[in-house]
Amino acid sequence: MRDTTGAGGTGPACDQDRSTILRGSSGQEGARGRPASQQGMRQHNLALVMGTVAADGPVSRAAVAGRTGLTRAAVSSLVDELLAGGLLTELGPASNGRVGRPGSALAVSERGPAGLGLEAGVGHLGACVTDLRGEVRVWTQVESANAALAPAEVLARLSALADDATRQAAELGLRPVAAVVAVPGLVGDVPGTVDHAPNLGWHDVPVASLWPGELPLRVENEANLGALAELWAHPVAADFVHVSAESGIGAALVVGGRLFSGARGLAGELGHMPVHPEGSPCSCGARGCLEQYAGKAAVLRTAGVTGVGGDVIEALAARAGQGDARVLEALEQAGTALGTALAGAVNLLDPAAVVLGGAYAELGAWLLPSMRRELAARVTVRSWDPDALTVSQLGRRGPLLGAALATVRTILEDPAALWS
Amino acid sequence: MRDTTGAGGTGPACDQDRSTILRGSSGQEGARGRPASQQGMRQHNLALVMGTVAADGPVSRAAVAGRTGLTRAAVSSLVDELLAGGLLTELGPASNGRVGRPGSALAVSERGPAGLGLEAGVGHLGACVTDLRGEVRVWTQVESANAALAPAEVLARLSALADDATRQAAELGLRPVAAVVAVPGLVGDVPGTVDHAPNLGWHDVPVASLWPGELPLRVENEANLGALAELWAHPVAADFVHVSAESGIGAALVVGGRLFSGARGLAGELGHMPVHPEGSPCSCGARGCLEQYAGKAAVLRTAGVTGVGGDVIEALAARAGQGDARVLEALEQAGTALGTALAGAVNLLDPAAVVLGGAYAELGAWLLPSMRRELAARVTVRSWDPDALTVSQLGRRGPLLGAALATVRTILEDPAALWS
DNA sequence: CCTATTCGTAAGGGCAGAAAACAAATTAAT
DNA sequence: ATTAATTTGTTTTCTGCCCTTACGAATAGG
Numbered sequence: 071m072r073d074t075t076g077a078g079g080t081g082p083a084c085d086q087d088r089s090t091i092l093r094g095s096s097g098q099e100g101a102r103g104r105p106a107s108q109q110g111m112r113q114h115n116l117a118l119v120m121g122t123v124a125a126d127g128p129v130s131r132a133a134v135a136g137r138t139g140l141t142r143a144a145v146s147s148l149v150d151e152l153l154a155g156g157l158l159t160e161l162g163p164a165s166n167g168r169v170g171r172p173g174s175a176l177a178v179s180e181r182g183p184a185g186l187g188l189e190a191g192v193g194h195l196g197a198c199v200t201d202l203r204g205e206v207r208v209w210t211q212v213e214s215a216n217a218a219l220a221p222a223e224v225l226a227r228l229s230a231l232a233d234d235a236t237r238q239a240a241e242l243g244l245r246p247v248a249a250v251v252a253v254p255g256l257v258g259d260v261p262g263t264v265d266h267a268p269n270l271g272w273h274d275v276p277v278a279s280l281w282p283g284e285l286p287l288r289v290e291n292e293a294n295l296g297a298l299a300e301l302w303a304h305p306v307a308a309d310f311v312h313v314s315a316e317s318g319i320g321a322a323l324v325v326g327g328r329l330f331s332g333a334r335g336l337a338g339e340l341g342h343m344p345v346h347p348e349g350s351p352c353s354c355g356a357r358g359c360l361e362q363y364a365g366k367a368a369v370l371r372t373a374g375v376t377g378v379g380g381d382v383i384e385a386l387a388a389r390a391g392q393g394d395a396r397v398l399e400a401l402e403q404a405g406t407a408l409g410t411a412l413a414g415a416v417n418l419l420d421p422a423a424v425v426l427g428g429a430y431a432e433l434g435a436w437l438l439p440s441m442r443r444e445l446a447a448r449v450t451v452r453s454w455d456p457d458a459l460t461v462s463q464l465g466r467r468g469p470l471l472g473a474a475l476a477t478v479r480t481i482l483e484d485p486a487a488l489w490s
Numbered sequence: 491m492r493d494t495t496g497a498g499g500t501g502p503a504c505d506q507d508r509s510t511i512l513r514g515s516s517g518q519e520g521a522r523g524r525p526a527s528q529q530g531m532r533q534h535n536l537a538l539v540m541g542t543v544a545a546d547g548p549v550s551r552a553a554v555a556g557r558t559g560l561t562r563a564a565v566s567s568l569v570d571e572l573l574a575g576g577l578l579t580e581l582g583p584a585s586n587g588r589v590g591r592p593g594s595a596l597a598v599s600e601r602g603p604a605g606l607g608l609e610a611g612v613g614h615l616g617a618c619v620t621d622l623r624g625e626v627r628v629w630t631q632v633e634s635a636n637a638a639l640a641p642a643e644v645l646a647r648l649s650a651l652a653d654d655a656t657r658q659a660a661e662l663g664l665r666p667v668a669a670v671v672a673v674p675g676l677v678g679d680v681p682g683t684v685d686h687a688p689n690l691g692w693h694d695v696p697v698a699s700l701w702p703g704e705l706p707l708r709v710e711n712e713a714n715l716g717a718l719a720e721l722w723a724h725p726v727a728a729d730f731v732h733v734s735a736e737s738g739i740g741a742a743l744v745v746g747g748r749l750f751s752g753a754r755g756l757a758g759e760l761g762h763m764p765v766h767p768e769g770s771p772c773s774c775g776a777r778g779c780l781e782q783y784a785g786k787a788a789v790l791r792t793a794g795v796t797g798v799g800g801d802v803i804e805a806l807a808a809r810a811g812q813g814d815a816r817v818l819e820a821l822e823q824a825g826t827a828l829g830t831a832l833a834g835a836v837n838l839l840d841p842a843a844v845v846l847g848g849a850y851a852e853l854g855a856w857l858l859p860s861m862r863r864e865l866a867a868r869v870t871v872r873s874w875d876p877d878a879l880t881v882s883q884l885g886r887r888g889p890l891l892g893a894a895l896a897t898v899r900t901i902l903e904d905p906a907a908l909w910s
Numbered sequence: 911c912c913t914a915t916t917c918g919t920a921a922g923g924g925c926a927g928a929a930a931a932c933a934a935a936t937t938a939a940t
Numbered sequence: 941a942t943t944a945a946t947t948t949g950t951t952t953t954c955t956g957c958c959c960t961t962a963c964g965a966a967t968a969g970g
Contacts, residue, residue, distance in 0.1 A: 102541040105560045106534040107927065108956050114526040115958085121522045132917055140525045144958055146918060163917095163966085170916025171966040256871075309753040321838060330745065332840025333729040336872045339837040344830050344868060346767060356833075356868040410764050413776075414834055417759040418741060420752025448764060448776040451676075452756045528925055528958070535927085552948055564927050566949060583935080583948095590947025591935040 092250065092290050092329065092476055112148075115140060116485045119148045120157060123176050124203070124482055128161055130173020149176060155489050156182035157202060157481070178202045181243035183481055183488060186235065186285060187474025188228055188251040189292065191316075192217055192269045195228050197235035200474040201244055202481060204302060208238045211470075221275045229283045236285075247488065248477040249285045251277065252292035252469040254316045258335050262289055269316075288476075293320030293338065294329055295476065296427045296468030301327065302475045304463055307422035311415055313340065313408065314428025314468070315366055321415060341365060343411040363407035366429070373400035383429045390436050401436040408437065409444025412459075416449050427462035428469075434461035512670065512710050512749065512896055532568075535560060536905045539568045540577060543596050544623070544902055548581055550593020569596060575909050576602035577622060577901070598623045601663035603901055603908060606655065606705060607894025608648055608671040609712065612637055612689045615648050617655035620894040621664055622901060624722060628658045631890075641695045649703045667908065668897040669705045671697065672712035672889040674736045678755050682709055689736075708896075713758065714749055715892030716847050717742030719884055722895045726880065727842035731835055733760065733828065734848025734888075735786055741835060761785060763831040783827035786849070793820035803849045810856050821856040828857065829864025832879075836869050847882035848889075854881035 115138075122134050129137075135145040152158040161175040180201050189196035193215060199208035210231060216224045228251070236246055255267025262278025281287045297312030301324050308327040314320055321340035323330040331337050341361040342354050349358030362368055370376065374396045375386055389397040412424060426434050426441075442456045464471060481488060535558075542554050549557075555565040572578040581595040600621050609616035613635060619628035630651060636644045648671070656666055675687025682698025701707045717732030721744050728747040734740055741760035743750040751757050761781035762774050769778030782788055786803075790796065794816045795806060809817045832844060846854050846861075862876045884891060901908060 102545060102558075103534075103538055105538060105558055105564075105927085106531040108528075108531070108958095111526040111528070111531055111926095111957065114523075118523055118525060125522060130917070138522075138525055141959060142918065143920085143960085144525075147957085165967075167968090168916080169914075169968045171918080173917055258872075307753065323838075325745065325750065330839075333727065333842035334840055334872065337838065337840040339840075339871050342837050342868065342871060343834040344765070347765060347830055354868075354870040356870065410767055411834070414763040414831070415838055417762050418743075418757065418835055418838070419750075420754055420757040420759075422753035448762065448774075448779075450774040450776065451759050451762060452754065525958090528927095531926065531957095550948075561928055562949065563929085563951080567926085585936075587937090588947080589937040589945070591949080593948055 092288060092294075113484060113486050115144065116148055116152065117483050119145060120152060120178075120482050120485050123158060124178050128164070128175040128177045130164075130175060132173050134176070152485060155485060157485050157488070180205070182245060184239055184244040184246045185474040185477030185481075186232060186239075186246035186249040187295075187470050187472070187476070188232055188249055188287075189470040189473060190216055190224055190228055190251060190253050190270065191292075192254060195224075195231050196470045197228075197231045198470045198474045199235050199239040199244055199246055200471070200478055201242075202478055204475055204478060206471065206474070207242050207244060208235045209470075210235055210238075217269065217271050221270075221272055221277070222280050224270075225277065225280050226282055229281065232283055232285075246285060246477070247481065249283065249287045250295070250473040250476045251287060251289050252295045252473045253277070253289060254292050256336060257289050257291050262287065264289055290473065290476070291320070291322075291338075292316055292469035293428065294322045294331070295470075295472030296462070296464070297322030297324055297425070297472070298329055298479075299464055299468040299472030299475060300425050300427060300462055302479060303471060306425070306460065309419075309421050310423040310425055311412070311419065311421045312425045312427050312462075313412065313430065314426075314462075315364070315430050316428055319361055319365060319408075320428075321412075323419065323421075340411055340415065343414060345407045345410050360407055360411045364404040364411075369400050369404045372403060373397040383432055387432050390433070398436060401433060402440045405437040405440030406444050409441040410448065412441065413445050413448030416445065416454070417451065420452065422458065424459045425462050426459070427464065429466055431462040431465035512708060512714075533904055533906050535564065536568055536572065537903050539565060540572060540598075540902050540905050543578060544598050548584070548595035548597045550584075550595060552593050554596070572905060575905060577905050577908070600625070602665060604659055604664035604666045605894040605897030605901075606652060606659075606666035606669040607715075607890050607892070607896070608652055608669055608707075609890040609893060610636055610644055610648055610671060610673050610690065611712075612674065615644075615651050616890045617648075617651045618890045618894045619655050619659040619664055619666055620891070620898055621662075622898055624895055624898060626891065626894070627662050627664060628655045629890075630655055630658075637689065637691050641690075641692055641697070642700050644690075645697065645700050646702055649701065652703055652705075666705060666897070667901065669703065669707045670715070670893040670896045671707060671709050672715045672893045673697070673709060674712050676756060677709050677711050682707065684709055710893065710896070711740070711742075711758075712736060712889035713740030713848065714742045714751070715890075715896065716882070716884070716888030717744055717845070717892070718749055718899075719888040719892030719895060720845050720847060720882055721747065722899060723891060724883055726845070729839075729841050730843040730845055731832070731839065731841045732845045732847050732882075733832065733850065734846075734882075735784070735850050736848055739781055739785060739828075740848075741832075743839065743841075760831055760835065763834060765827050765830050780827055780831045784824040784831075789820050789824045792823060793817040803852055807852050810853070818856060821853060822860045825857040825860030826864050829861040830868065832861065833865050833868030836865065836874070837871065840872065842878065844879045845882050846879070847884065849886055851882040851885035 118138050119134055122137050131145045132142055135142045157179055159177050159179045161177055163172045164175040165172040185200050187198040194211055195214045196211040200206050253264055253267055254269050256265040258265040264272050264275045264277055277289045278287050293314045296314050300312055310324050312322040319341035321338045342359040344358055345360045346358035350362050351357050352359040352362050538558050539554055542557050551565045551569055552562055555562045577599055579597050579599045581597055583592045584595040585592040605620050607618040614631055615634045616631040620626050673684050673687055674689050676685045678685040684692050684695045684697055697709045698707050713734045716734050720732055730744050732742040739761035741758045762779040764778055765780045766778035770782050771777050772779040772782050
């Protein structure tokens, strides 16, 4: 995005509200804001240094000072604090061939605080630990027919998996400080509560309360976490729309590098975008919703793929690869419907990119052509670059990765919270 | 929106980037942020005090301190600076009947710095001056067939109108510090430039360069300014969608109390949302766009209103009021199409409200029923309150008012910029 | 070996808000 | 009427943070 003011003059200030990685507001929290204090200043600058080191690889204090606008003295003080907290590591003098005393390279620690991501899917459970660099250090998934279990039982099993992952992390010198669980359902107003997860059979499940583990737990929709994983692991733009199909068709919106969750946290419902207003009736009561044409069930039905055990997406991709005409036709039709709906979203939001993620990522080869065609035909007011529609490299791993990275990002955005 | 962390603990800090009232980003400006300085702290707290006084009417220093979390001493210092700058006025001791020494009431000054709003419509020019309280103090409009004139000539006439308004303002003790002009067209990447205003016949017009006036001038799309006027003058929510039809059908998105302009500043195009994908061809090349059913031209055609001189919207409202069946039918159909398109937007964005503004506001009585019906039918995933769809009280006055208020908000968000 | 350059640190200063103390103005009680 | 209690606004002292300036340390080049 832009800043029309030349600005840059007086170093302004800080960040509006932190810890808004998940379910975060975009500003204005009812109150007109909180007073700026020197502690807040320190917080901001700690995060600034941390972020610079994280983004620009091993760098010297002087380089950090140059890039942030802080003085070397200030950076030294901030780095000292981050070193003491175990968030940064000093790699020692690194001669770079240039004249002058070589700087001491700083890097984000690969030990110490970490993020624990969890996933409760319909047919599996997952756990993942990432270090502060964002690297995946532990990754576990087990099959589990969660829809047939009570929520508490699912969470008990997930907690066991989390304990296992935490043990493995401990051997690597990593200490998860918080956990985030990805669920295929709506996470609305009440924090830590799943409003509605039809595929799991969950309704108003107070996950945070039922959680037997000791780490603080937050819940988030898996589509949103998949989008954030894309943002954090493979950043292509700060403003994009991430489309994925798990339960329904979700469009996570990333605005200015932050997840946009709407007034009640329910933004991103793309599945019921009208595509053929007079078309087939949808379970939502309306007619011609996108889900009726591009939803998982609709695609399988049109493709004639029924009663396949195991991974239906893989089966679909396999048949498409073999040239199964009916499957190709179904995917082409789904792509057209997706493209039509996305065209509306693109016209409305003007994102820098559209990312096809989740299960759709694996079908990208067959969905992209018709999506691109429809987008090109319908996004004409502005110039639309066909390459702005891309396929996620993370696919179905996105949500679990995003869940772990969410905690890491929280630490990076407020390092002082760890030890103060 | 929400903040799931209890937070509130250590007073955090400041605001990310100021002067982002128009064309503002939502954070992350490429650089990872600028360092927090003591000047930035002061800036933030000045704005905090200013905002508190502006929002809560005449209040004492102690009340400001209580509401903001600053100490009384700090508030005193900040208020002194704002008084010296002429942004606040001391109304003197005001006994409120409670025990203790009465506080001295502070109010936003009704003299001094002000905002100048300008409007270049298809058939008229407008100028408006608002004081820091947001009150309209000068309001002038003249007819002018701008589409038949060269942009430079339009701006020359507008400048004369602006000078006139500035003179009137001076008599009231008001001194406009910046001007914003509302235009019915796309304002894209280049600041101060209108990319495309079909109804004016403008293409890539460098308005800021052509401007003969002396005040700094910024350009913004009139639909966006209308939405901001709604936000600032009649705040109903911090997250809403504002629909208006001037040239095309624009949906300005307000997210967290800020205008969302998309990656390239082109967000908000609702006119080409697919409503009947196989329907009548649209000028954009696609088929069945909303504009073909709810655009001004489409409504007039369906309503059988042709060749009416003067204000076609007023004519339409008059005939609808008389019970003209064809007009009623046209408006009902337009409302249905609008509702369908908005349902998609609501599902996608989960706004707290939808506001019908601009010319549509005057037709609200006939558009609302079918819009509400369609929204209720299509927004079913979440609960949808029919009253969340409201009609703007500003109507076509919105853009001009918003243009003037934009400057006022800029001052309120960074008072120090005026004298530093 | 000496100089120029760059890096990291240390000392002094300025600035902003916090904390505490104080004077002023009002209400309530004596 | 007088005194006590309470709230307000200011003053003073203190702390914390970053900036400026200065200095030792370490390297490359002459």
